[in-house]
Amino acid sequence: MTVNELATPEQADAPVVTGERADLLEALAKQRHFLRFTTRDLTDEQARLRTTAGELCLGGLIKHVADVERNWAGFILEGPSAMPDFTAMTEADWARRADEFRLLPEETLAGVLADYAEVARRTDELVAALPDLDAGHPLPKAPWFEPGARWSARRVLLHVIAETAQHSGHADIVRESLDGAKSMG
Template sequence: MTSNELSTRELNERPSLTGERADLVETLAKQRHFLRFTTRDLTDEQARLRSTAGELCLGGLIKHVTKVERGWRDFILNGPSAMPDVTAMTDADWARRADEFRLLPEETLAGVLADYAEEARRTDELVTALPDLDAAWPLPKAPWFEPGVQWSARRVLLHIVAETAQHAGHADIIRESLDGAKSMG
Protein backbone atom coordinates (compact mmCIF):
# COMPACT_ATOMS: atom_id res chain seq x y z
CA MET A 1 0.00 0.00 0.00
CA THR A 2 1.32 3.46 -0.87
CA SER A 3 1.36 6.37 1.58
CA ASN A 4 -1.66 7.83 -0.27
CA GLU A 5 -3.89 4.79 0.26
CA LEU A 6 -5.88 3.89 3.37
CA SER A 7 -7.69 0.69 4.16
CA THR A 8 -11.00 0.52 6.00
CA ARG A 9 -9.17 -1.24 8.83
CA GLU A 10 -6.80 1.69 9.26
CA LEU A 11 -9.70 4.14 9.31
CA ASN A 12 -11.36 2.12 12.07
CA GLU A 13 -8.22 1.89 14.21
CA ARG A 14 -8.21 5.53 15.30
CA PRO A 15 -5.65 6.56 17.90
CA SER A 16 -6.42 9.48 20.18
CA LEU A 17 -5.42 12.77 18.65
CA THR A 18 -2.56 14.91 19.85
CA GLY A 19 -0.37 17.63 18.43
CA GLU A 20 -0.83 18.77 14.86
CA ARG A 21 -3.69 16.37 14.09
CA ALA A 22 -5.63 17.51 17.15
CA ASP A 23 -5.04 21.12 16.09
CA LEU A 24 -6.33 20.42 12.57
CA VAL A 25 -9.48 18.67 13.78
CA GLU A 26 -10.16 21.32 16.43
CA THR A 27 -9.65 24.21 14.00
CA LEU A 28 -11.88 22.57 11.40
CA ALA A 29 -14.56 21.96 14.04
CA LYS A 30 -14.49 25.60 15.09
CA GLN A 31 -14.82 26.91 11.54
CA ARG A 32 -17.57 24.40 10.74
CA HIS A 33 -19.44 25.52 13.85
CA PHE A 34 -19.33 29.17 12.75
CA LEU A 35 -20.63 28.22 9.31
CA ARG A 36 -23.45 26.03 10.65
CA PHE A 37 -24.34 28.61 13.32
CA THR A 38 -25.34 31.10 10.63
CA THR A 39 -28.25 28.82 9.70
CA ARG A 40 -29.74 28.58 13.20
CA ASP A 41 -33.52 28.97 13.40
CA LEU A 42 -33.94 29.42 9.64
CA THR A 43 -36.63 27.91 7.48
CA ASP A 44 -35.78 26.19 4.22
CA GLU A 45 -37.12 29.22 2.36
CA GLN A 46 -34.87 31.60 4.31
CA ALA A 47 -31.89 29.31 3.63
CA ARG A 48 -32.65 29.71 -0.11
CA LEU A 49 -32.76 33.52 -0.06
CA ARG A 50 -30.07 35.68 -1.62
CA SER A 51 -29.67 38.71 0.60
CA THR A 52 -26.73 40.35 -1.16
CA ALA A 53 -25.97 41.29 -4.76
CA GLY A 54 -24.21 37.93 -5.18
CA GLU A 55 -25.68 34.53 -6.00
CA LEU A 56 -24.92 32.95 -2.62
CA CYS A 57 -27.49 31.72 -0.13
CA LEU A 58 -26.90 29.97 3.19
CA GLY A 59 -28.17 26.57 2.10
CA GLY A 60 -26.04 26.77 -1.04
CA LEU A 61 -22.94 27.69 0.95
CA ILE A 62 -23.42 24.62 3.16
CA LYS A 63 -23.79 22.45 0.03
CA HIS A 64 -20.72 23.98 -1.56
CA VAL A 65 -18.49 23.55 1.49
CA THR A 66 -19.71 19.96 1.84
CA LYS A 67 -18.77 19.21 -1.76
CA VAL A 68 -15.42 20.97 -1.43
CA GLU A 69 -14.54 19.04 1.73
CA ARG A 70 -15.56 15.75 0.11
CA GLY A 71 -13.56 16.52 -3.03
CA TRP A 72 -10.39 17.44 -1.17
CA ARG A 73 -10.70 14.45 1.14
CA ASP A 74 -10.99 12.23 -1.93
CA PHE A 75 -7.95 14.01 -3.39
CA ILE A 76 -5.91 13.14 -0.28
CA LEU A 77 -6.87 9.49 -0.75
CA ASN A 78 -6.85 9.15 -4.55
CA GLY A 79 -4.98 12.07 -6.06
CA PRO A 80 -6.02 14.41 -8.86
CA SER A 81 -8.23 11.82 -10.58
CA ALA A 82 -10.69 12.32 -7.71
CA MET A 83 -11.40 15.85 -8.89
CA PRO A 84 -12.75 17.18 -12.17
CA ASP A 85 -10.53 18.66 -14.84
CA VAL A 86 -12.18 22.07 -14.89
CA THR A 87 -10.31 22.98 -18.06
CA ALA A 88 -12.49 20.39 -19.86
CA MET A 89 -15.82 21.49 -18.39
CA THR A 90 -18.59 22.52 -20.78
CA ASP A 91 -21.12 25.30 -20.31
CA ALA A 92 -23.61 22.64 -19.18
CA ASP A 93 -21.11 21.39 -16.58
CA TRP A 94 -20.68 24.95 -15.25
CA ALA A 95 -24.47 25.41 -15.12
CA ARG A 96 -24.81 22.20 -13.09
CA ARG A 97 -22.00 23.38 -10.83
CA ALA A 98 -23.93 26.60 -10.17
CA ASP A 99 -26.65 24.47 -8.49
CA GLU A 100 -24.02 23.59 -5.87
CA PHE A 101 -24.45 27.15 -4.57
CA ARG A 102 -28.26 26.99 -4.32
CA LEU A 103 -30.64 25.19 -2.01
CA LEU A 104 -32.86 23.60 -4.64
CA PRO A 105 -36.63 23.21 -4.13
CA GLU A 106 -36.35 19.47 -3.37
CA GLU A 107 -33.58 20.05 -0.80
CA THR A 108 -33.91 21.00 2.85
CA LEU A 109 -31.61 22.87 5.16
CA ALA A 110 -31.76 19.96 7.60
CA GLY A 111 -30.72 17.60 4.81
CA VAL A 112 -27.73 19.63 3.66
CA LEU A 113 -26.63 20.15 7.28
CA ALA A 114 -26.81 16.38 7.85
CA ASP A 115 -24.74 15.77 4.70
CA TYR A 116 -22.20 18.33 5.93
CA ALA A 117 -21.97 16.66 9.35
CA GLU A 118 -21.31 13.30 7.67
CA GLU A 119 -18.55 14.73 5.47
CA ALA A 120 -17.00 16.43 8.50
CA ARG A 121 -17.01 13.12 10.37
CA ARG A 122 -15.29 11.39 7.45
CA THR A 123 -12.65 14.10 7.18
CA ASP A 124 -11.97 13.96 10.92
CA GLU A 125 -11.56 10.19 10.67
CA LEU A 126 -9.10 10.66 7.81
CA VAL A 127 -7.04 13.18 9.81
CA THR A 128 -6.90 10.67 12.63
CA ALA A 129 -5.92 7.66 10.50
CA LEU A 130 -3.81 9.12 7.71
CA PRO A 131 -0.37 7.51 7.94
CA ASP A 132 1.54 10.48 6.56
CA LEU A 133 0.49 14.15 6.43
CA ASP A 134 3.41 14.75 4.05
CA ALA A 135 2.05 12.38 1.37
CA ALA A 136 1.47 14.53 -1.72
CA TRP A 137 -0.22 14.46 -5.09
CA PRO A 138 -0.02 16.82 -8.08
CA LEU A 139 -2.92 19.27 -8.11
CA PRO A 140 -5.73 18.68 -10.61
CA LYS A 141 -5.88 20.74 -13.80
CA ALA A 142 -7.43 24.12 -13.13
CA PRO A 143 -6.57 27.65 -14.27
CA TRP A 144 -6.08 28.70 -10.65
CA PHE A 145 -3.40 26.05 -9.93
CA GLU A 146 0.16 26.34 -11.19
CA PRO A 147 0.95 23.30 -13.36
CA GLY A 148 3.09 20.65 -11.71
CA VAL A 149 2.53 21.83 -8.13
CA GLN A 150 1.91 19.17 -5.50
CA TRP A 151 0.00 19.55 -2.25
CA SER A 152 0.58 17.37 0.77
CA ALA A 153 -2.31 16.06 2.83
CA ARG A 154 -1.38 18.70 5.41
CA ARG A 155 -1.63 21.50 2.80
CA VAL A 156 -4.99 20.19 1.61
CA LEU A 157 -6.34 20.13 5.17
CA LEU A 158 -5.15 23.69 5.70
CA HIS A 159 -6.94 24.61 2.48
CA ILE A 160 -10.17 23.04 3.81
CA VAL A 161 -9.79 25.12 6.99
CA ALA A 162 -9.27 28.30 4.94
CA GLU A 163 -12.16 27.54 2.58
CA THR A 164 -14.50 26.83 5.50
CA ALA A 165 -13.46 30.01 7.32
CA GLN A 166 -13.88 32.11 4.18
CA HIS A 167 -17.37 30.77 3.57
CA ALA A 168 -18.31 31.15 7.24
CA GLY A 169 -17.56 34.85 6.75
CA HIS A 170 -19.71 34.95 3.62
CA ALA A 171 -22.48 33.19 5.53
CA ASP A 172 -22.28 35.67 8.39
CA ILE A 173 -22.79 38.58 5.98
CA ILE A 174 -25.69 36.82 4.25
CA ARG A 175 -27.36 36.00 7.58
CA GLU A 176 -26.97 39.52 8.93
CA SER A 177 -28.44 40.85 5.66
CA LEU A 178 -31.43 38.48 6.01
CA ASP A 179 -32.55 39.35 9.52
CA GLY A 180 -29.82 41.16 11.43
CA ALA A 181 -28.64 38.03 13.29
CA LYS A 182 -24.91 37.87 13.87
CA SER A 183 -22.58 34.99 14.62
CA MET A 184 -20.46 37.06 16.96
CA GLY A 185 -20.69 40.51 18.52
Protein backbone atom coordinates in the same frame (compact mmCIF):
# COMPACT_ATOMS: atom_id res chain seq x y z
CA MET B 1 -12.78 25.80 22.83
CA THR B 2 -11.75 22.24 22.12
CA VAL B 3 -12.63 19.93 19.24
CA ASN B 4 -15.09 18.07 21.48
CA GLU B 5 -16.89 21.32 22.42
CA LEU B 6 -17.30 22.20 18.72
CA ALA B 7 -18.23 18.72 17.52
CA THR B 8 -21.69 17.82 16.34
CA PRO B 9 -23.21 14.80 18.12
CA GLU B 10 -22.13 12.65 15.17
CA GLN B 11 -18.52 13.78 15.62
CA ALA B 12 -18.37 13.25 19.38
CA ASP B 13 -17.33 9.62 18.80
CA ALA B 14 -14.48 10.58 16.45
CA PRO B 15 -11.08 9.01 17.07
CA VAL B 16 -8.89 10.78 19.61
CA VAL B 17 -5.97 12.57 17.99
CA THR B 18 -3.15 14.65 19.43
CA GLY B 19 -0.48 17.06 18.28
CA GLU B 20 -0.62 18.62 14.84
CA ARG B 21 -3.60 16.54 13.76
CA ALA B 22 -5.58 17.70 16.80
CA ASP B 23 -4.67 21.30 16.00
CA LEU B 24 -5.78 20.95 12.38
CA LEU B 25 -9.03 19.25 13.35
CA GLU B 26 -9.75 21.82 16.06
CA ALA B 27 -9.25 24.69 13.61
CA LEU B 28 -11.51 22.99 11.08
CA ALA B 29 -14.16 22.19 13.71
CA LYS B 30 -14.24 25.83 14.80
CA GLN B 31 -14.82 27.06 11.25
CA ARG B 32 -17.45 24.39 10.60
CA HIS B 33 -19.22 25.44 13.79
CA PHE B 34 -19.39 29.09 12.75
CA LEU B 35 -20.66 28.15 9.29
CA ARG B 36 -23.39 25.87 10.70
CA PHE B 37 -24.26 28.47 13.34
CA THR B 38 -25.26 30.99 10.65
CA THR B 39 -28.18 28.71 9.74
CA ARG B 40 -29.66 28.43 13.25
CA ASP B 41 -33.44 28.76 13.47
CA LEU B 42 -33.92 29.21 9.71
CA THR B 43 -36.62 27.74 7.51
CA ASP B 44 -35.78 26.13 4.19
CA GLU B 45 -37.20 29.19 2.45
CA GLN B 46 -34.91 31.52 4.40
CA ALA B 47 -31.92 29.28 3.67
CA ARG B 48 -32.68 29.68 -0.07
CA LEU B 49 -32.79 33.48 -0.02
CA ARG B 50 -30.13 35.61 -1.62
CA THR B 51 -29.74 38.67 0.58
CA THR B 52 -26.77 40.38 -1.08
CA ALA B 53 -25.82 41.37 -4.60
CA GLY B 54 -24.12 37.99 -5.02
CA GLU B 55 -25.60 34.60 -5.81
CA LEU B 56 -24.91 33.13 -2.37
CA CYS B 57 -27.54 31.75 -0.01
CA LEU B 58 -26.96 29.99 3.29
CA GLY B 59 -28.16 26.55 2.16
CA GLY B 60 -25.99 26.81 -0.94
CA LEU B 61 -22.93 27.78 1.08
CA ILE B 62 -23.35 24.71 3.28
CA LYS B 63 -23.71 22.51 0.16
CA HIS B 64 -20.65 24.06 -1.47
CA VAL B 65 -18.40 23.73 1.58
CA ALA B 66 -19.50 20.11 2.08
CA ASP B 67 -18.71 19.36 -1.56
CA VAL B 68 -15.32 21.10 -1.35
CA GLU B 69 -14.38 19.15 1.77
CA ARG B 70 -15.60 15.87 0.22
CA ASN B 71 -13.58 16.46 -2.96
CA TRP B 72 -10.39 17.40 -1.12
CA ALA B 73 -10.68 14.36 1.16
CA GLY B 74 -10.96 12.29 -2.01
CA PHE B 75 -7.86 14.03 -3.34
CA ILE B 76 -5.90 13.10 -0.19
CA LEU B 77 -6.82 9.44 -0.75
CA GLU B 78 -6.81 9.14 -4.54
CA GLY B 79 -5.01 12.15 -5.98
CA PRO B 80 -6.20 14.38 -8.82
CA SER B 81 -8.47 11.70 -10.32
CA ALA B 82 -10.88 12.34 -7.41
CA MET B 83 -11.36 15.94 -8.55
CA PRO B 84 -13.07 17.40 -11.61
CA ASP B 85 -10.89 18.42 -14.55
CA PHE B 86 -11.92 22.07 -14.55
CA THR B 87 -10.09 22.69 -17.82
CA ALA B 88 -12.41 20.24 -19.63
CA MET B 89 -15.74 21.39 -18.17
CA THR B 90 -18.54 22.29 -20.56
CA GLU B 91 -21.14 25.03 -20.12
CA ALA B 92 -23.54 22.36 -18.82
CA ASP B 93 -20.93 21.25 -16.26
CA TRP B 94 -20.51 24.85 -15.08
CA ALA B 95 -24.30 25.26 -14.85
CA ARG B 96 -24.54 22.12 -12.67
CA ARG B 97 -21.71 23.47 -10.55
CA ALA B 98 -23.64 26.74 -10.07
CA ASP B 99 -26.47 24.69 -8.50
CA GLU B 100 -23.98 23.75 -5.78
CA PHE B 101 -24.38 27.30 -4.46
CA ARG B 102 -28.19 27.11 -4.28
CA LEU B 103 -30.58 25.26 -2.01
CA LEU B 104 -32.74 23.70 -4.71
CA PRO B 105 -36.52 23.28 -4.28
CA GLU B 106 -36.24 19.54 -3.55
CA GLU B 107 -33.50 20.10 -0.93
CA THR B 108 -33.85 21.00 2.74
CA LEU B 109 -31.57 22.82 5.10
CA ALA B 110 -31.71 19.85 7.47
CA GLY B 111 -30.65 17.57 4.61
CA VAL B 112 -27.63 19.64 3.58
CA LEU B 113 -26.59 20.07 7.23
CA ALA B 114 -26.80 16.29 7.72
CA ASP B 115 -24.69 15.73 4.61
CA TYR B 116 -22.15 18.26 5.87
CA ALA B 117 -21.98 16.50 9.25
CA GLU B 118 -21.33 13.18 7.49
CA VAL B 119 -18.61 14.72 5.31
CA ALA B 120 -17.02 16.23 8.43
CA ARG B 121 -17.12 12.90 10.25
CA ARG B 122 -15.39 11.14 7.34
CA THR B 123 -12.75 13.86 7.04
CA ASP B 124 -12.02 13.70 10.77
CA GLU B 125 -11.62 9.92 10.56
CA LEU B 126 -9.34 10.31 7.53
CA VAL B 127 -7.10 12.81 9.32
CA ALA B 128 -6.86 10.53 12.35
CA ALA B 129 -5.96 7.52 10.21
CA LEU B 130 -3.54 9.10 7.70
CA PRO B 131 -0.13 7.48 7.95
CA ASP B 132 1.67 10.66 6.82
CA LEU B 133 0.51 14.28 6.55
CA ASP B 134 3.44 14.91 4.18
CA ALA B 135 2.14 12.48 1.55
CA GLY B 136 0.88 14.37 -1.45
CA HIS B 137 -0.31 14.35 -5.03
CA PRO B 138 -0.06 16.62 -8.06
CA LEU B 139 -2.90 19.13 -8.11
CA PRO B 140 -5.80 18.57 -10.50
CA LYS B 141 -5.99 20.57 -13.70
CA ALA B 142 -7.58 23.94 -13.08
CA PRO B 143 -6.82 27.45 -14.33
CA TRP B 144 -6.21 28.62 -10.75
CA PHE B 145 -3.55 26.00 -9.91
CA GLU B 146 0.09 26.27 -10.90
CA PRO B 147 0.83 23.50 -13.43
CA GLY B 148 2.87 20.71 -11.91
CA ALA B 149 2.32 21.79 -8.29
CA ARG B 150 1.83 19.17 -5.56
CA TRP B 151 0.00 19.46 -2.27
CA SER B 152 0.56 17.36 0.81
CA ALA B 153 -2.35 16.16 2.93
CA ARG B 154 -1.36 18.88 5.42
CA ARG B 155 -1.57 21.59 2.73
CA VAL B 156 -4.97 20.27 1.62
CA LEU B 157 -6.28 20.43 5.19
CA LEU B 158 -5.02 24.00 5.56
CA HIS B 159 -6.81 24.84 2.31
CA VAL B 160 -10.07 23.27 3.55
CA ILE B 161 -9.79 25.26 6.80
CA ALA B 162 -9.23 28.49 4.83
CA GLU B 163 -12.08 27.73 2.42
CA THR B 164 -14.45 26.97 5.31
CA ALA B 165 -13.44 30.16 7.13
CA GLN B 166 -13.89 32.26 4.00
CA HIS B 167 -17.36 30.89 3.36
CA SER B 168 -18.25 31.17 7.04
CA GLY B 169 -17.60 34.90 6.65
CA HIS B 170 -19.77 35.00 3.55
CA ALA B 171 -22.51 33.17 5.43
CA ASP B 172 -22.33 35.65 8.31
CA ILE B 173 -22.89 38.55 5.90
CA VAL B 174 -25.77 36.74 4.18
CA ARG B 175 -27.39 35.94 7.55
CA GLU B 176 -26.97 39.47 8.91
CA SER B 177 -28.55 40.82 5.71
CA LEU B 178 -31.42 38.33 6.10
CA ASP B 179 -32.57 39.14 9.63
CA GLY B 180 -29.82 40.97 11.50
CA ALA B 181 -28.53 37.86 13.31
CA LYS B 182 -24.75 37.66 13.71
CA SER B 183 -22.38 34.83 14.48
CA MET B 184 -20.34 37.03 16.78
CA GLY B 185 -20.76 40.41 18.42
